[in-house]
Amino acid sequence: MNATPILQLRKISKRFGNIQALDHVDFDLREGETHALVGENGAGKSTLMRILSGVYTEYDGEFLLDGKPVHLHSPHDALDLGIAMIHQELSVMPELSVAENLFLGRQLVTRWGTIDWKKMYNTAEQELARLGFEHLDVRQPLGKYALGTQQVVEVLRTIVSGARVIIMDEPTSALSPAEVERLIHVIDKLREDKRSIIYISHFLEEVVRVADRITVLRDGQKVATLDAAETNTSHLVSLILGREVNATLPPAVTSADGHILLEVNNLTSDVFNDVSFKVNKGEVLGIYGAIGAGHFDLARALFGMYRFDSGNITVDGHRFKPRHSARYAIQHGLAYAIESRRKSLLMDEAIYRNVTLPHLNRIGSLIPRQSQELKLAAPAIQMVNVQPPDPLNPVGTLSGGNQQKVAIARWLTFPPKVLVMSEPTRGMDVGAKSEVLSILRKFRNDGYGVLVVSSEPETILTVSDRVIVMSHGRVVGHMENKDLNKDVLMRLL
Amino acid sequence: MTTQTEKNPEIAVSPPKPLISGVWMRRITALAPVWTLLALGLFFSLTSQTFLRPVNLNNILSQISTLAIFATGMTFVLLTGEIDLSIGAVAALTGMICAYMYANLKVQEPFPLLAALGTGTLMGFLSGTASTRFRIPTFMATLAMSLIAGGLTTYLSKGRTISQLPEVAVFLGSGRISLDLPLFGVIEIRVLVIVAAVSLLIGHLVLRYTRFGRYVYMTGASKPAARLAGVNTNIILTAVLTISGFFAGLAGVVSTGRLGSALPDAIPSFLIDTIGAVVLGGTSLSGGRGGMVQTLIGLLIYGTLRNGLDNIPSIDPLLKDVITGIVLFVALVINVLLAGRAPRDKTA
Numbered sequence: 001m002n003a004t005p006i007l008q009l010r011k012i013s014k015r016f017g018n019i020q021a022l023d024h025v026d027f028d029l030r031e032g033e034t035h036a037l038v039g040e041n042g043a044g045k046s047t048l049m050r051i052l053s054g055v056y057t058e059y060d061g062e063f064l065l066d067g068k069p070v071h072l073h074s075p076h077d078a079l080d081l082g083i084a085m086i087h088q089e090l091s092v093m094p095e096l097s098v099a100e101n102l103f104l105g106r107q108l109v110t111r112w113g114t115i116d117w118k119k120m121y122n123t124a125e126q127e128l129a130r131l132g133f134e135h136l137d138v139r140q141p142l143g144k145y146a147l148g149t150q151q152v153v154e155v156l157r158t159i160v161s162g163a164r165v166i167i168m169d170e171p172t173s174a175l176s177p178a179e180v181e182r183l184i185h186v187i188d189k190l191r192e193d194k195r196s197i198i199y200i201s202h203f204l205e206e207v208v209r210v211a212d213r214i215t216v217l218r219d220g221q222k223v224a225t226l227d228a229a230e231t232n233t234s235h236l237v238s239l240i241l242g243r244e245v246n247a248t249l250p251p252a253v254t255s256a257d258g259h260i261l262l263e264v265n266n267l268t269s270d271v272f273n274d275v276s277f278k279v280n281k282g283e284v285l286g287i288y289g290a291i292g293a294g295h296f297d298l299a300r301a302l303f304g305m306y307r308f309d310s311g312n313i314t315v316d317g318h319r320f321k322p323r324h325s326a327r328y329a330i331q332h333g334l335a336y337a338i339e340s341r342r343k344s345l346l347m348d349e350a351i352y353r354n355v356t357l358p359h360l361n362r363i364g365s366l367i368p369r370q371s372q373e374l375k376l377a378a379p380a381i382q383m384v385n386v387q388p389p390d391p392l393n394p395v396g397t398l399s400g401g402n403q404q405k406v407a408i409a410r411w412l413t414f415p416p417k418v419l420v421m422s423e424p425t426r427g428m429d430v431g432a433k434s435e436v437l438s439i440l441r442k443f444r445n446d447g448y449g450v451l452v453v454s455s456e457p458e459t460i461l462t463v464s465d466r467v468i469v470m471s472h473g474r475v476v477g478h479m480e481n482k483d484l485n486k487d488v489l490m491r492l493l
Numbered sequence: 494m495t496t497q498t499e500k501n502p503e504i505a506v507s508p509p510k511p512l513i514s515g516v517w518m519r520r521i522t523a524l525a526p527v528w529t530l531l532a533l534g535l536f537f538s539l540t541s542q543t544f545l546r547p548v549n550l551n552n553i554l555s556q557i558s559t560l561a562i563f564a565t566g567m568t569f570v571l572l573t574g575e576i577d578l579s580i581g582a583v584a585a586l587t588g589m590i591c592a593y594m595y596a597n598l599k600v601q602e603p604f605p606l607l608a609a610l611g612t613g614t615l616m617g618f619l620s621g622t623a624s625t626r627f628r629i630p631t632f633m634a635t636l637a638m639s640l641i642a643g644g645l646t647t648y649l650s651k652g653r654t655i656s657q658l659p660e661v662a663v664f665l666g667s668g669r670i671s672l673d674l675p676l677f678g679v680i681e682i683r684v685l686v687i688v689a690a691v692s693l694l695i696g697h698l699v700l701r702y703t704r705f706g707r708y709v710y711m712t713g714a715s716k717p718a719a720r721l722a723g724v725n726t727n728i729i730l731t732a733v734l735t736i737s738g739f740f741a742g743l744a745g746v747v748s749t750g751r752l753g754s755a756l757p758d759a760i761p762s763f764l765i766d767t768i769g770a771v772v773l774g775g776t777s778l779s780g781g782r783g784g785m786v787q788t789l790i791g792l793l794i795y796g797t798l799r800n801g802l803d804n805i806p807s808i809d810p811l812l813k814d815v816i817t818g819i820v821l822f823v824a825l826v827i828n829v830l831l832a833g834r835a836p837r838d839k840t841a
Contacts, residue, residue, distance in 0.1 A: 305717060326720035336721050343715040344722075348782065357711060358722040360704045367703050410722075 094143025148179025173292030286464030401432020574780025617738015666750020713780025
């Protein structure tokens with residue numbers, strides 16, 4: 001392999017306020033190399049990528065391209081120099097044909113300025129054939145093909161546009177295993193084509209397979225750059241976490257005994273596959289997965305807000321009818337606090353009104369009196385210890401953590417059998433996090449079931465009794481939390 | 494998501510101190526329409542000698558009264574994040590039905606009035622049902638309803654104006670009653686103004702104090718979240734469109750009475766003026782924010798602006814719409830800018 005780096009970063013540092021996001025990080029990329037970047041959330045991967053792709057223009061350190069210093073002023077600059085970034089969310093046009101997507105923004109034209117369809121289709125066919133995708137019909141709308149194919153087309157687009165450096169941010173998180181294989185195949189082709197790839201992923205096994213070299217970041221610092229051939233996942237995990245890890249995985253739980261409050265059997269949709277689990281009385285079940293693993297859509301499916309094709313849901317012995325509504329799920333004992341507090345709370349309204357909202361029908365009167373409502377809401381508000389404790393304050397004036405407490409308090413007045421929460425602690429500081437999680441544990445101790453769905457390993461490990469790990473839409477692990485720690489979660493992905 | 498947490502790591506720890514504290518920013522933001530109203534009022538009092546006369550102020554009130562009845566219904570609809578484009582056509586139809594039944598079919602009072610109100614309510618209900626059952630956006634459902642109502646009006650009237658109106662309509666639209674108020678002495682007030690005030694007041698009480706009102710706000714703030722709080726959002730959406738239909742029906746009868754005749758076609762400016770006034774007041778087009786008090790202020794701004802321009806002789810009356818449009822633009826831009834500064838949830 002050619003050893004001259006086409007891209008070099010030297011002693012890159014970047015601060016946000018009093019947080020040192022990157023601290024003298026060195027990074028280089030050789031021609032035709034796939035260089036993976038791994039680390040925990042917040043380790044600095046995204047910051048580094050934003051510098052590389054021209055999003056962050058202010059930083060300390062040197063940025064060399066082909067040995068010459070450059071300074072990018074915008075993502076457009078980066079594209080001009082042949083650096084393309086592929087984001088986690090696809091940016092393809094499903095209504096347009098495969099060929100149009102390949103040439104998006106730079107369609108081939110005839111000398112009269114009209115689009116040269118013949119040339120575009122021919123070139124598209126040639127490019128696809130060269131990379132092993134001759135079976136795609138370039139005239140068909142891209143939306144007809146599966147997500148993985150769309151992603152491949154997006155990758156190919158950067159190549160057609162002449163990119164030499166392609167940054168892929170979590171490219172496989174939403175793909176099925178077969179689609180992942182296909183993407184890896186494409187990356188192999190790109191390597192033959194002398195393109196360089198920066199590959200960011202949570203999936204370490206995949207990283208070891210795909211990458212030539214791997215750079216590990218931790219707390220904004222570079223820990224090591226390794227040859228992929230000389231490392232393995234547990235070694236990577238120990239570098240990422242900065243401590244020795246146990247080599248063996250804990251035993252899987254096969255059955256959970258107890259009074260089953262929520263039972264999900266073989267639930268299958270386009271993004272999750274054959275998922276089964278149980279939540280017992282007095283238990284917190286955590287579902288962990290990377291973004292795109294399908295666990296958030298799974299939670300929505302419990303409330304009829306995401307369509308599933310087969311499988312069933314049973315709450316405390318009552319099996320849900322097919323195509324149920326959110327109201328139906330709530331009436332049968334489920335409650336759901338979604339990840340966006342802004343969407344679930346009325347920010348302009350008083351705390352107590354947010355708490356009583358789902359219970360107004362129990363007050364009976366069509367014109368709820370403030371005194372009645374306060375009486376109903378006060379115990380719950382007190383229980384979660386909202387600060388400041390005045391129930392008349394608008395929710396919008398509270399901190400994120402206290403808003404989340406209100407979102408939980410809402411369900412403490414007349415508790416559901418199982419409370420489902422997505423990302424219960426997102427965007428909170430440490431103190432608020434632990435408070436919110438201890439409220440959930442207390443709720444569990446009172447004999448209810450809790451289902452926590454999250455992509456934050458800390459949250460899952462702090463609050464759960466049992467944990468299910470999902471990856472690419474499937475359950476890949478089921479364990480007692482006492483046997484678990486971060487490195488296990490990381491390796492299971 | 495990694496990008497979320499790494500993008501602004503400092504925010505989770507300590508939010509940057511804003512120049513003005515959140516509470517005050519909120520208050521200023523909420524009051525922006527009031528400042529607009531005061532500024533316009535001050536401007537016209539200085540530039541026109543006739544503007545502040547009681548006769549003229551009374552004029553403003555009656556000018557915005559019909560609009561206020563439309564706006565009461567529209568506020569409900571906009572609060573849920575939906576829209577009703579049929580109000581102008583529905584009002585034309587109900588006015589025509591009222592006059593047609595009385596003049597051509599010789600139906601006794603009060604049945605023409607009841608039939609008119611019933612028709613408005615029914616048309617709103619149909620738009621709502623069509624939109625919730627078949628998932629047609631209210632924009633399209635009410636647009637179609639607008640065509641239907643407009644067509645029925647033309648069909649009924651055969652293109653002719655009907656000037657023979659039931660007494661109720663005349664009373665509501667152009668009647669006056671004298672009130673003996675302790676401080677002001679005897680004043681004469683238009684029935685129309687009272688109808689408008691009562692509509693707004695009822696709307697305000699329903700939105701502010703009933704369970705239904707709470708559900709309206711919640712539905713507009715976030716439909717998925719409303720459903721997750723057990724709210725049947727389909728019923729709420731159908732209900733707000735039905736309410737809007739009722740008030741459009743009432744406004745139709747009232748405006749017929751005010752004009753002294755039922756016209757064979759809709760007055761298109763009703764729709765635009767209503768939406769303009771409600772949004773000017775600060776009710777959000779995307780739902781969840783606003784209310785009747787805001788609508789009242791929006792109506793006053795609108796009325797002040799339109800009337801004030803009439804009172805400045807040097808302004809070409811043909812340019813009135815242009816100026817109104819520009820002021821509308823400026824006021825909306827200011828509202829949007831201020832709303833953009835309002836504190837946000839970091840996780841959204």
